[in-house]
Amino acid sequence: MSVLVVVECDGGEVKKSSLEVASYGSQVAQMLGTTATAVAVGEATEANLAKLGEQGITKVLHDAEPRLKDFVNGAYTKLIAAAAQKEDAKIIVLANSNIGASVGSRLSIRLQASIATNVVELPKTDGGSFTVKRGAFSGKAFADVKLDGDRKIIAVKKNSIEALHQAGKTAQVEAFSAQLSDADFADAPKQVVMQDQAGGILLPEADLVVSGGRGMKGPENWNLIEDLAKALGAATACSKPVSDVDWRPHHEHVGQTGITVSPNLYIACGISGAIQHLAGVNSSKVIVVINKDPEAPFFKAADYGIVGDVFDVLPKLTQAVKELN
Amino acid sequence: MKFLVCISNVPDTTTKITFTPDNKEFNKAGVQFVINPWDEYALTRAIELKEAQGAGTVTVLNVGEADTEPNIRKALAIGADDAIRVNAHPKDAFFVAQQIASIAKDGGYDVILMGKESIDYNGFQVHGMVGELLGIPTVAPAMKLDMSGNTATLEREIEGGKEIVEVNTPFVASCQQPMCEPRIPNMRGIMTARTKPLKVVEPTGDAARTEVAAFALPPQKQGVKLIPAESAGELIKLLRNEAKVI
Ligand SMILES: Cc1cc2nc3c(=O)[nH]c(=O)nc-3n(C[C@H](O)[C@H](O)[C@H](O)COP(=O)(O)OP(=O)(O)OC[C@H]3O[C@@H](n4cnc5c(N)ncnc54)[C@H](O)[C@@H]3O)c2cc1C
Numbered sequence: 268m269s270v271l272v273v274v275e276c277d278g279g280e281v282k283k284s285s286l287e288v289a290s291y292g293s294q295v296a297q298m299l300g301t302t303a304t305a306v307a308v309g310e311a312t313e314a315n316l317a318k319l320g321e322q323g324i325t326k327v328l329h330d331a332e333p334r335l336k337d338f339v340n341g342a343y344t345k346l347i348a349a350a351a352q353k354e355d356a357k358i359i360v361l362a363n364s365n366i367g368a369s370v371g372s373r374l375s376i377r378l379q380a381s382i383a384t385n386v387v388e389l390p391k392t393d394g395g396s397f398t399v400k401r402g403a404f405s406g407k408a409f410a411d412v413k414l415d416g417d418r419k420i421i422a423v424k425k426n427s428i429e430a431l432h433q434a435g436k437t438a439q440v441e442a443f444s445a446q447l448s449d450a451d452f453a454d455a456p457k458q459v460v461m462q463d464q465a466g467g468i469l470l471p472e473a474d475l476v477v478s479g480g481r482g483m484k485g486p487e488n489w490n491l492i493e494d495l496a497k498a499l500g501a502a503t504a505c506s507k508p509v510s511d512v513d514w515r516p517h518h519e520h521v522g523q524t525g526i527t528v529s530p531n532l533y534i535a536c537g538i539s540g541a542i543q544h545l546a547g548v549n550s551s552k553v554i555v556v557i558n559k560d561p562e563a564p565f566f567k568a569a570d571y572g573i574v575g576d577v578f579d580v581l582p583k584l585t586q587a588v589k590e591l592n
Numbered sequence: 593m594k595f596l597v598c599i600s601n602v603p604d605t606t607t608k609i610t611f612t613p614d615n616k617e618f619n620k621a622g623v624q625f626v627i628n629p630w631d632e633y634a635l636t637r638a639i640e641l642k643e644a645q646g647a648g649t650v651t652v653l654n655v656g657e658a659d660t661e662p663n664i665r666k667a668l669a670i671g672a673d674d675a676i677r678v679n680a681h682p683k684d685a686f687f688v689a690q691q692i693a694s695i696a697k698d699g700g701y702d703v704i705l706m707g708k709e710s711i712d713y714n715g716f717q718v719h720g721m722v723g724e725l726l727g728i729p730t731v732a733p734a735m736k737l738d739m740s741g742n743t744a745t746l747e748r749e750i751e752g753g754k755e756i757v758e759v760n761t762p763f764v765a766s767c768q769q770p771m772c773e774p775r776i777p778n779m780r781g782i783m784t785a786r787t788k789p790l791k792v793v794e795p796t797g798d799a800a801r802t803e804v805a806a807f808a809l810p811p812q813k814q815g816v817k818l819i820p821a822e823s824a825g826e827l828i829k830l831l832r833n834e835a836k837v838i
Contacts, residue, residue, distance in 0.1 A: 383802060404712055410806070410808075412802050415801050555827065555831070567816070
């Protein structure tokens, strides 16, 4: 019996969200008196996988099949199922990402496991029951969900658990083959297109986000958002109407019909704070709102606010960040 | 081509969320229910593809009790041809997926579409479960879907980019923006929807694998701390020294 953690890698590196997942898994293993093994998907270097020891992982299974570099649902599902079987894993932990949700839901059927996605806390295991807390109603509520059965799958929401860093500890990396065949790659992508991310920071993975709404008046003013984001090392985002009129690309649109983010800091500039927008950002740890209308609904959800004109306030903020650094 | 579009009945986005006194269930009193916004992308795209092919059918499927019928009729008014309601309270994603898979197996559908997730339970699970139960590919979440004969070309969102994927029918896709511009019903649609067939079937089994022990609301925000615009730079100091986020 063990805990299996699925770590997503990109360009040889373990994704930040997967460091959180690994930390989650190793803490669950400790609670249950067992160890946590990881299985890597994506392109991973052995040295980076070994560093998962810092997150409490004892062993990492690594299938070096080159076609696993890009996400392939069929192949990933088979690989993880094979790893779960090998490790006799009763609990599988993965990221609540597009990959995690796609594979996790298929795995739940294949392994006859119960599953909870969007999980924000370590489980509670009192009295024989196993309960996890998950976000519900688009961030407007939480649900404690009891997972039944012998096997359980948990998809952990980004930024909801602190990654462990036990310096110097290493995991043992073990070659593993799930004996994948061509048929397992039938749904392999024909093409992968990466989008330009402002400053190279991926919005769904970002710790800090600077976001602009219709109050920015036009795409020609976005340098103000980008300058602050660059100074902070933040990703950029926008409200839906902004991407609808193509001021910004669709993949920057956050909210109920866009991306859900949960960074440590979300700075909203010229965004009214409509409920559909809040649905995508209200689990951010700290929310800053800059809006010239003191009645803008966003102030109700904010921790810090400036009632003022974005064109006047943003350069001041950027300047202050530069002075601080 | 036969399209099956799964829709769920969810509280309107602007609903203030409250629970029953024991915190076990969502309090439905006075709440307006709508078609899950993500599902509207699936529904509209299926109708567009059927129209482009000039043949085929779009069937709407909902797992829900009789109170979901107004929204099923709305889906028919938008342009679906017929509807099936599995007469059951949707217990969890696994329960719902089993109902969908059972209907899909018997109905010989080529394409099964649904929204990325529902805005109430935010599971993002049903697509994968249905695909696995039927042993067919799933593409989730899909931002674009085109068909040529029995081959579909989809754009799947990945973190930081997209994958272009080709699959043959039958397959399952969960849909999201910017797949299409969701349609709203027109008068003619509303009139014809009344006469379109809506079949009610009983669920197969009652298996669920999860149970909500309790719902809770997030803690109230402390209230906003306002910084005067003239001294905006002070905010940055607060973010470092007080909030400790930069
Ligand atoms: C089904 C559905 C789904 C939706 N999904 C989403 C979603 O996912 N994401 C999303 O964002 N929206 C979504 N919306 C739209 C949402 O309801 C709002 O329309 C949208 O969020 C408003 O964007 P905004 O705040 O940028 O623009 P506006 O509402 O126009 O607000 C602009 C704000 O900028 C302020 N402002 C103007 N000039 C300045 C200035 N110079 N300095 C400072 N402040 C200024 C104004 O006071 C105002 O508050 C959805 C709507 C529906 C119906």
